[in-house]
Structures are given as structure tokens and as C-alpha cells.
Amino acid sequence: MTEEEKRLLERQLWNIADTLRGRMHADEFRDYILGFIFYKYLSEKLYLYANQILEEDGVDYATLADDSEMVEAVAEHAIEKLGYMLKPSEMFSAIAKRGNIKIDGEDENNDEGENDEVPANFILGDLATILANIERSTMGTESEDEFGQLFEDLDLTSSKLGKTPKAQNLLIAKVLAHLDKINFDLENKKGDVLGDAYEYLIGKFASGAGKKAGEFYTPQPVSEILAKLVTADKKVLKSVYDPTCGSGSLLLRVAREVDEVGEFFGQESNPTTYNLARMNMILHDVNYRKFDVKQEDTLEHPQHEGMRFEAIVANPPFSAKWSANPLLMHDDRFAEYGRLAPASKADFAFIQHMIHHMADNANMAVVMPHGVLFRGAAEGHIREHLIKERNLLDAVIGLPANIFYGTSIPTSILVFKKCRTSPEDILFIDASNEFEKGKNQNRLAEEHIAKIITAYKTRQFEDRFSYVAPLREIAENDYNLNIPRYVDTFEPEEPVDLNAVTSALEKLETDMGKVDATIVDFCKELGIKAPF
Numbered sequence: 001m002t003e004e005e006k007r008l009l010e011r012q013l014w015n016i017a018d019t020l021r022g023r024m025h026a027d028e029f030r031d032y033i034l035g036f037i038f039y040k041y042l043s044e045k046l047y048l049y050a051n052q053i054l055e056e057d058g059v060d061y062a063t064l065a066d067d068s069e070m071v072e073a074v075a076e077h078a079i080e081k082l083g084y085m086l087k088p089s090e091m092f093s094a095i096a097k098r099g100n101i102k103i104d105g106e107d108e109n110n111d112e113g114e115n116d117e118v119p120a121n122f123i124l125g126d127l128a129t130i131l132a133n134i135e136r137s138t139m140g141t142e143s144e145d146e147f148g149q150l151f152e153d154l155d156l157t158s159s160k161l162g163k164t165p166k167a168q169n170l171l172i173a174k175v176l177a178h179l180d181k182i183n184f185d186l187e188n189k190k191g192d193v194l195g196d197a198y199e200y201l202i203g204k205f206a207s208g209a210g211k212k213a214g215e216f217y218t219p220q221p222v223s224e225i226l227a228k229l230v231t232a233d234k235k236v237l238k239s240v241y242d243p244t245c246g247s248g249s250l251l252l253r254v255a256r257e258v259d260e261v262g263e264f265f266g267q268e269s270n271p272t273t274y275n276l277a278r279m280n281m282i283l284h285d286v287n288y289r290k291f292d293v294k295q296e297d298t299l300e301h302p303q304h305e306g307m308r309f310e311a312i313v314a315n316p317p318f319s320a321k322w323s324a325n326p327l328l329m330h331d332d333r334f335a336e337y338g339r340l341a342p343a344s345k346a347d348f349a350f351i352q353h354m355i356h357h358m359a360d361n362a363n364m365a366v367v368m369p370h371g372v373l374f375r376g377a378a379e380g381h382i383r384e385h386l387i388k389e390r391n392l393l394d395a396v397i398g399l400p401a402n403i404f405y406g407t408s409i410p411t412s413i414l415v416f417k418k419c420r421t422s423p424e425d426i427l428f429i430d431a432s433n434e435f436e437k438g439k440n441q442n443r444l445a446e447e448h449i450a451k452i453i454t455a456y457k458t459r460q461f462e463d464r465f466s467y468v469a470p471l472r473e474i475a476e477n478d479y480n481l482n483i484p485r486y487v488d489t490f491e492p493e494e495p496v497d498l499n500a501v502t503s504a505l506e507k508l509e510t511d512m513g514k515v516d517a518t519i520v521d522f523c524k525e526l527g528i529k530a531p532f
Helices: 003-017 028-051 069-083 092-099 122-134 165-180 191-208 210-215 218-230 248-254 271-283 326-330 347-356 377-390 446-457 471-476 498-526
Strands: 235-244 260-266 291-295 307-312 358-369 393-398 409-416 425-430 466-470
Touching: 003 165, 003 191, 003 260, 028 069, 028 092, 028 122, 028 165, 092 210, 165 498, 191 248, 191 271, 218 248, 218 307, 218 409, 218 446, 235 248, 248 260, 248 271, 248 307, 248 347, 260 271, 260 409, 291 307, 307 326, 307 347, 307 425, 347 358, 347 377, 347 409, 377 471, 393 446, 425 446, 425 471, 466 471
Parallel strands: 235 260, 235 307, 260 291, 307 358, 393 425
Antiparallel strands: 358 409, 393 409, 425 466
């Protein structure tokens, strides 16, 4: 697929989202559009797989009756291979056609369904049953956790879709009809084109979701940096883990940097975002056996206890509140540090949690607010222990301000490694000026990303950009990691030429004298008194 065709697919999907724009907030109609795209993907995936099974019989799956023996045979194989099942009458195209809406020449002012110029058969009941049946088909199987309650955020009776059931049905039928016209062509497209388009939509929704976007999406340039940092010396990963995985985009970005990832692990507290993460995994063709995403509060109820991971990435919520319950001092994640992160700022609690899950050969990269670099009290104590006793911190990278959704503060990336090649020092990179200015947000371009990654790999000094600080220097600074202490970004002012300034003042005085004389002459001609 060409880049132009890929852009076309993205535009087509985004234009369909316009059907719901204006009726609800971006993070609300996101759930409908992405949910329906996912349903269409599941349908087309199963249709292709079913026809492979039925190839010798010369039968098209879509033509079979739901209760036929062939459908039962397909179900047995599909649940084992794909993890779910759809009967012929439950396929996306079947329900879209049952809606029978004419999307060409429709009355655009008929959104509330006040007349019958745009016919639409009532399909909401059937659609709700089909989505429930997808989840039901996985019950008692190995894929139940991956598919359970995936569509719970698609409220087909919401008043935001229309004031009446008829209006709600008309809008949904219209969305399905538009989507049905797009051929995902899953068997012919090379690469992860649909997955990329899905990521594009998630990013577009994030740009309109304001502060809430930070809950589910890390800007792609930042994701790319984190992924490149944890895979800098690896081609194959046994596992990758994100304890605050949002939509799962960061986990999937890591997979692009290596030849293979064995398993993906994540945890997300927000139930809607948790569903989005599982959809994102499946839509990127990650088999249900290869990912394990859980829904719970990571700090209070960790779901992967006892597991260790080869690559760990995260963009946790900045300075979030947490319980800081004293009982957690007996938790293996925090016990050795002697202090808990303050209840008002969970930043170091996330770092401690992630370090606890590092395998012996693990790399870890996490986005943090700058405060973790220099704040004192319990955070200062934890920071000193990480450097002095554990010696896991490999690099500190300062990012530009205003590159994240929902906050304009500058941020940093902390890189930790279990097998450090430079155990006697820490690399500091000041990339705060490496950005392109945008209308609403600043953006890291490819050349900025490349400069950061090159500096990390080479660990070379570059004036006003990077510095390798010996551990003794860190200790002399009381384990304060504030980047300006190590990377001098001071720009000296150009020296003032006093002789030139004097000459300029003399010339100005002469010119002013000439102007004064001219004014005096004009005043004489007018017969008035000169002002001086």
C-alpha cells in the first residue's frame, strides 16, 4: 500500500467520525467510532479465516445459515485460533445492509429522524445482541479475559445519539453504512496499515480531548524515543511491560523497533481506556495469547506480581495522588528504600514499581515531571538510594515544554538499566530546545529524535546539549539531578562596543541639533514662539 493510499484510508475513517462530531465530546464519540471499526475488523478477520477453512468445499461463509454444521465447525477452529466467533448473520456487512440506509443523496438536515426521506430499518437491538455475542463466544475459553466486556462503552441508547430511538438508530445506521463502503482489504495490505490508521484516529481524538487525552495517549514522537531507548541494544524481546498502558500505543511502538516481541503486558486503571488498549492490541494483529492487559490501579493492586520484564516503558500520570499507606512499607516494591513517595506525588512510586519488575537484562524508560530530579524529603531519599545503592540510573533526558496533551510543563525521561555499560557515570541530555513550534503544541521532528538517540548511544559531550557526569559529581550535588547543574546552556551576551555607542550618541546629538534648527525656522515663518 502506498503512502497516499494509507493517508486516504485515514481521511476516510476520520470523515466518518464527523458524523458524530458536534453531538458529544471527542473522548465520547471516540468510543463509538473506534468500537465500530474494531467490530468491522473482527468481522473481516473471521470471514477470511472461515473461507480458508471452507476453501475445499467451495463455500462462501457469508452465504451459510447460522445453524449449519459448517458454521459450527468454523466456530470450533475460530475460537481456538482467533479467540472469538461471529455467525454469518452477525457479520458487519450483514448488519450494515439490514440498516438499509441510503448514504448517497441523504438529507443532511434529517439527523433527528423527523421524516422518512432517509430510510433506516431498526437495527439497534440486533447490533447490541451481536456485540454481546462476540463477548459471549469467548466465555470459558482461553481468550475470555481478552474479549470480556470489550464493547461495554458503546451505549446504543444514549440520548447523545439522538432524542428518540428512531433518531439514534438513524445515526448508527448511517455510521455503519459509511464504514461498510470502506474495504479494509486485510488479506492484501502489507504491513500494519489498518493498525496505523487506528493509531492515527486515536491521536486525532487525543488532540481534541484536552486534559483527558493524557490519560490514554502519549504523543508519537515521545513514544518513539522511549521505544528506541529500551531497544537500543536489542533485536528480540521476550517481553515488554507498561504499568500505565493507556491505549496500548506505547507497547505497540516498542514492537516496531525490534524483530520480535514475545509477549506484551500492561495495566490500566480506567475501564474505558483498558477496553481501548485491548482493541488496539487485537487490531494490530497481536494474538490474544501474546498480550495480557489488566484493569486495576497499578500501585494499589498490581496484577503482574512476581513477573519480570525485559523492556519497561511508561508515561504515568504526572504527580498523581496515591494512598501512600504505611502498610506498603512491607511491599517488596518499596521496602528496601525505607521511605514511600508522598501521597500528593506518586511519581517515585511508579518508578519503584517499574524497577521491581525489571528482569536481569532489562532496560526501562519512563516520562516524569522535572520535580523528580530535585525535590527533597522522601523523594530525595529515594533518588539517592536509586543512584548510590542500586546504581540503575543510566541517563536523564530533558524534553521541550508543551509537547504533551493536557499539560504544557517541560518533562524528562529517566532511563534505567540492569546491565549498565557505563556504571561509573550518568548521561545528561538537554533537548529542551529541540522542537518545532506548532499552533497548539510543540512537536519533536525526526531530526530531533535522531539527535537525542545518537547522543544516548554515543555518550559524548556536546556543548550546551549533553554531558556525562561521574557519580562522584552527582554525590557532590547531593544527588540533585536538575539538568542545568550538569549541562551548561548559558548563552553569553555579545560584548558592548562602548566606542561605537559613544559615536552613535554623538551623531544622534548632531542630528537632533539640525532638527531643532529646522523647527525654529518654521516657528519664525509662522510668527509663533519656538518650543525651546
